[in-house]
Each structure stands twice: as C-alpha cells, then as structure tokens.
Amino acid sequence: MQLSEAAHRLLDILDPDAVLIGGICGAIYGVERFTRDVDIAADLEPETIIQRLKDAGIDAAVRYSNEPDDLSWVVHGLFEGIEFQVLPASETGISRGLFEVKAGYKVPDIHSFMVSKCIAAGQQDMHDVAALCLLYPELDSAGRELAAKYGCLEKLESWLSDRRLLQRYAGKG
Amino acid sequence: MAYMTKLTRRQKELLAEIEQSRPMSIYALARHSGRNYRRVFDHVKQLAAAGLVDISPQIRNGRQVSIVESIYQQRMRRLDEIFAFKVKIDATQ
Numbered sequence: 001m002q003l004s005e006a007a008h009r010l011l012d013i014l015d016p017d018a019v020l021i022g023g024i025c026g027a028i029y030g031v032e033r034f035t036r037d038v039d040i041a042a043d044l045e046p047e048t049i050i051q052r053l054k055d056a057g058i059d060a061a062v063r064y065s066n067e068p069d070d071l072s073w074v075v076h077g078l079f080e081g082i083e084f085q086v087l088p089a090s091e092t093g094i095s096r097g098l099f100e101v102k103a104g105y106k107v108p109d110i111h112s113f114m115v116s117k118c119i120a121a122g123q124q125d126m127h128d129v130a131a132l133c134l135l136y137p138e139l140d141s142a143g144r145e146l147a148a149k150y151g152c153l154e155k156l157e158s159w160l161s162d163r164r165l166l167q168r169y170a171g172k173g
Numbered sequence: 174m175a176y177m178t179k180l181t182r183r184q185k186e187l188l189a190e191i192e193q194s195r196p197m198s199i200y201a202l203a204r205h206s207g208r209n210y211r212r213v214f215d216h217v218k219q220l221a222a223a224g225l226v227d228i229s230p231q232i233r234n235g236r237q238v239s240i241v242e243s244i245y246q247q248r249m250r251r252l253d254e255i256f257a258f259k260v261k262i263d264a265t266q
Contacts, residue, residue, distance in 0.1 A: 002253040027252045028245050034255050103192055103245035 001080040007038045010084055011106055013056045014049065018042040018106070019099050021092065021116055022085075023124075025107045031131040032168065033124070037083040041094040041108070041116070046073045049086050053077065060086075092116045110136075114143055118150040126152060130159030134169035180223070187216050188243070191226055196242040198233070217241055 007024050020028070023035025042049055046062040053060045053075075060077030075086040089096065093115035094108045101107075108116065114132060117125040126147070133143040133156075147156040159165055180188065190206050197205065203213040217239075220226045227247055231240045 003256045004249045004253050024249075024252065027248050030244075030248065032251075034259060035252070036256060036259065101192075103243055103249055105245075105249070 001082060003035070003038065003082060006079050006082040006084065007040075007105060009056075010038055010040060010079060010086075013052050013058070014040065014042050014044065014086070015106075017044045017096075018086070019089070019094060020105050020107050021087070021094065021113065024105075025113055026128045026131075028102045028105060028107055029110055029113065029132060030135050030169075031128050033127065033131075037085065038079075040084065040086045041089040041092045042086050043089045043096050046075050046086075046088075049075045060084075091119075093119045110139065111142060114139070114146055118146045118152055118156075121150060121152040121155065123155070126155040126159050127165070129156055130162070130165055131169050133160060134165060180220075183212075184216050184220060187213065188220055188225055191217075191220075191241055192243040192245060196240050196246065198238040198240055199228075200238065202241055 003024065007020055011018055011020060018040045019025075020039070021041045022037070022039025023031075023033055024038060026033060027035070044052075050060050050062060058077060058079050060075050062073050062075050064073050065071065071087055071091050073088060077084055094112050098109045098112045099106050100109050107113065110132065114129050117129045129143050129147065133140040143156065144153060147153040187202075187206065187208075191202065194202075194205065199214050199217055200210060202217070203210040206213065217226060217228065221228050225244060227242050227244060228239050229242070230237055232238075
C-alpha cells in the first residue's frame with residue numbers, strides 16, 4: 001500500500017474529526033522530507049479512535065503519559081505495514097475549524113501546522129518550519145514569532161541559516 | 174509562489190476541480206466542468222503561472238495532450254515514490 005492511500009483511508013475512518021499532520025502534511029505544503037508513517041491529529045477520545053479503527057479491521061493501542069512534556073495519549077498501530085499515530089488535536093495546537101483540503105486530504109491550515117511544529121519543537125519539526133518560512137517568505141515573521149513563543153527560536157534560526165536548506169527552498173516557492 | 178495567491182471565483186472553482194480529479198487533459202477538464210475550452214485553457218495557464226498546477230505534455234492515443242495536475246497531487250505522488258524506493262531498499266538489506 002502507498003503512504004498516500006493509507007493516509008486517505010485512516011482519515012476517512014476518523015472523518016470528520018481528524019486532520020493529517022506530520023511529514024505528509026509538510027509534504028503537501030512543499031517540504032521535501034522522507035517520512036514512513038502517517039500522523040493524524042484527532043478531536044476524539046482515544047477509546048473512540050480505537051473503536052472506529054477496530055470497526056474498520058485495524059488494530060491499534062493507546063499509550064498514556066503523565067510526563068509534563070509528553071502528550072497525554074497517543075494511539076498507534078500498523079495499517080497494511082505502515083505505522084500510524086493519532087494524537088490529541090487540542091494538545092498539538094491544531095484548531096478544529098482551521099483546516100484546508102489539499103489534493104483530497106484534510107490538513108490544518110499552514111499557520112496551525114506551524115504551531116503544531118513549534119509545540120513539538122524537535123529538530124525535524126524546526127526543519128519543517130524553516131523550510132516553510134523559506135518557501136513562503138510572507139510566513140517568515142509568523143514562523144519566528146511562533147518559535148519565540150514556544151521557546152524554539154534559536155533552533156529555527158539555526159535551520160534558517162542552514163546552507164543546504166537555503167539552497168533547496170529559498171526562492172523556490 | 175505566494176502561499177495565499179489571489180484567485181478569481183472561477184479560478185478557485187477550477188482549481189478545486191483539478192484537485193479533486195485525477196490528472197487530466199485540459200480538453201477533458203473543460204468537458205468535465207462543462208466550460209468553454211478556451212476559458213479553461215486560459216485559467217489553467219494562469220494557475221500554472223501562480224505555481225498552483227503543473228502542466229506536462231503527454232502522448233495519449235497517439236496525440237500530444239497537456240495534462241493538468243495540482244501541485245499537491247504532484248507532491249503526494251513524489252512522497253509515494255520516495256516511500257516505495259525506501260521500502261524497496263529496506264527489503265534488500
């Protein structure tokens with residue numbers, strides 16, 4: 001199964017309460033980075049997600065956490081050999097009403113997507129935000145403001161001055 | 174390409190149609206949308222100039238046609254190609 005098909009099927013199962021996030025969403029917005037899994041943000045309880053997946057013949061499990069920097073739960077599973085994760089939309093900075101449909105995929109609007117990346121603030125996340133800022137210069141100040149708000153401006157600036165990233169994205173939007 | 178490209182209502186409708194369909198020729202797109210070919214051709218060119226769709230020449234039934242694809246479809250196809258390539262590499266290791 002192709003990654004895009006898996007994303008489509010999973011979104012259908014959780015529709016209308018879910019949007020694509022992570023690497024696939026980044027790819028839709030123009031970030032070229034390899035990803036091998038499907039990340040989804042859902043405005044549902046984990047038990048409901050697991051039940052809906054089960055009804056569709058997909059096994060999934062939930063992992064809870066009480067750690068202050070962790071998400072309170074993550075539903076994860078394997079769909080036709082492709083790993084997927086469903087995360088709580090409210091904790092990932094995804095606003096329920098702010099989504100767009102691109103190529104048939106429901107994705108958060110680009111600003112919400114950048115918020116989710118700045119909340120996660122890992123190196124790959126900041127790579128993605130920097131790539132978007134370089135691709136769409138009009139998002140640069142919003143990206144920097146968000147990164148400052150979530151305490152990851154230094155990481156973002158480091159990526160924004162990365163020579164390879166500049167070569168790949170600057171002026172390519 | 175600006176992220177928020179300003180489009181006319183007609184262009185937005187056509188873009189939505191392109192995004193919801195499989196890649197198709199401008200002729201097929203005009204027929205599908207029930208619009209004048211010349212109008213659709215002009216709008217597709219404007220969408221391509223804004224970086225929102227890609228037009229590529231292809232041979233279909235022995236004739237050269239211009240195939241229209243949204244950039245988002247193109248990006249998903251590229252992602253699938255990279256994924257398939259990596260899966261193949263992993264399988265050989």
